[in-house]
Amino acid sequence: MSNIEQTLSIIKPDAVERNLDNEIKQMFLKNEFNIIKEKKIQIEKSEAEKFYKVHETKPFYNDLCSYLSSGPIIAMILEKENAVADNRKLMGATNPNDAEEGTIRKKYGISIDKNSVHGSDSVENAKIEIDFFFKN
Numbered sequence: 001m002s003n004i005e006q007t008l009s010i011i012k013p014d015a016v017e018r019n020l021d022n023e024i025k026q027m028f029l030k031n032e033f034n035i036i037k038e039k040k041i042q043i044e045k046s047e048a049e050k051f052y053k054v055h056e057t058k059p060f061y062n063d064l065c066s067y068l069s070s071g072p073i074i075a076m077i078l079e080k081e082n083a084v085a086d087n088r089k090l091m092g093a094t095n096p097n098d099a100e101e102g103t104i105r106k107k108y109g110i111s112i113d114k115n116s117v118h119g120s121d122s123v124e125n126a127k128i129e130i131d132f133f134f135k136n
């Protein structure tokens with residue numbers, strides 16, 4: 001039985017700034033993700049605060065929202081079987097130092113905050129996050 005899902009991926013400012021977007025997109029394509037929609041944008045800090053609202057009580061929340069709004073990002077809808085879990089696996093651990101070889105964060109991440117990519121953590125959140133960026 002097939003279980004085609006969509007998930008939201010973001011190429012974060014540190015990676016866009018280093019022109020890694022094409023290399024990262026190639027990693028998605030090589031791993032059988034289809035890129036259904038994409039857009040390059042810069043968001044306001046207030047929008048980043050909304051996007052990361054689940055983290056609002058965390059000590060890193062303010063820096064995280066400043067960072068996500070600090071430069072252009074690329075938001076993408078990725079689709080494949082088990083897209084949510086497979087994307088989390090391809091991204092690697094939140095801290096690039098803990099990420100496995102071959103993962104995006106291991107290859108490109110600089111630090112726990114500049115870790116190059118975002119990926120939805122559940123099918124439910126994927127829907128919310130896709131709407132956040134792609135619902136007109």
Ligand code: UDP
Nearest residue numbers: 060064093094112113114115117118119121
């Ligand atoms: N983050 C951070 N410091 C921390 C934990 C997280 O700066 O101690 C940032 C990091 O960029 C991470 C984002 O906050 O990607 C969201 O955290 P989450 O735990 O949801 O990690 P993710 O789902 O991105 O792996």
Ligand code: MG
Nearest residue numbers: 118119120121
């Ligand atoms: Mg998360």
